[in-house]
Amino acid sequence: MTTRTPAPRRRDAAGTRQLLLDAARRRFAADGYAATTVREIADEAGVNVALINRYFTSKEGLFEACLTGAVDELGRTVAADVTLAEVPHAIARQLAGPHVGQHPSLLVLLLRSSGDERADEIRRGILRSFAESLATAAGRRPGDDKLLLRAQIALSAALGIALLRSTATMEPLASAGEQELLEPLQDLISGLLARR
């Protein structure tokens, strides 16, 4: 069985660029920015180290590209106008959905600081906008800081779960599936954000 792709070209800029992005995202999410080596990333991608600087100028540039890529992907899966009832499903899917494994949780990436100011500003921007969406879904009116705070706490919870699942090996949390996470998440979200 040969490959189906029409052009199995041995030199493909866009292709290797994507290989690097995928490998980088995995390593950054798993080990953090500082602990990850450009050579590790290149090896995992099966690509020469120098290409990182060719395609992304620097390690920070690569990280930034991972981040903006993650934004797009998240923006596609999580619509901006979710209802509060859908939120637990969205979180559970993002934490343990069928896609995870090859694409390790994007959420973890949002907790990985690079120290670079530009990249960190992107990170903060995404987080803020997520919290806003969540607060809006919960019925926030402009100026309502208390509900915004609650939305940020809910977001913290989702990110905390993602991080603990990936760095600590804490059962049953680490290997809980989408279904097992759903019910607790529903209780958490409704306890925190439901109108009373």
Next chain:
Amino acid sequence: MTTRTPAPRRRDAAGTRQLLLDAARRRFAADGYAATTVREIADEAGVNVALINRYFTSKEGLFEACLTGAVDELGRTVAADVTLAEVPHAIARQLAGPHVGQHPSLLVLLLRSSGDERADEIRRGILRSFAESLATAAGRRPGDDKLLLRAQIALSAALGIALLRSTATMEPLASAGEQELLEPLQDLISGLLARR
């Protein structure tokens, strides 16, 4: 005004050891293990770099010492037999209590992986034991995995808040005080862990 300490000795092993521990905890919590340099720690402690290896054998040894120190301190502030109603208070205090600032949140340290197996095992051990205590406080009976999962999620939430407060600058979460955190935390905990 001279110093009040009875013995202002210029050479004090225990003293400088503690200086190193404090500085290391701050840096590790703020920047993570890999991004923190032994020279940074030594400078912040106002101490020669070589003393880190003298007193703690290695950077990893220092991190491990920070971790076990944090265990003791947490074990003292958070008793093992808390009631469920006290949990939100304990979390809020640990997140934003009056002591924070000089002693940046111990919780963040528990999310900082060093890559060293020994240190990470300590970390996991603490987290597991905390989750157990929480589940017990919620009325867990042996073998009840569902409630344990919920306790681990609650713990994730607390840690996530700690991390987001320290790495993202997300208002109003970042500068919320103990009181402002308490009410949402109560709703979160009761929604997640209360018997229904």
Next chain:
DNA sequence: CCTAGATGTAAACAGTTGCTGACTTAACCC
């Protein structure tokens, strides 16, 4: 076919990392 530009490779650079050894200096005891 054959050349020009795109793609990939190899080696080395300068700076930083954690760590070590030989050394100096202060504190304590008789």
Next chain:
DNA sequence: GGGTTAAGTCAGCAACTGTTTACATCTAGG
């Protein structure tokens, strides 16, 4: 007070970091 030991200093090493530079090789267009 001299001498012994603990406490602190200093310079440097070997390994690793991100990055660059000069070079090889493939691919497409004329």
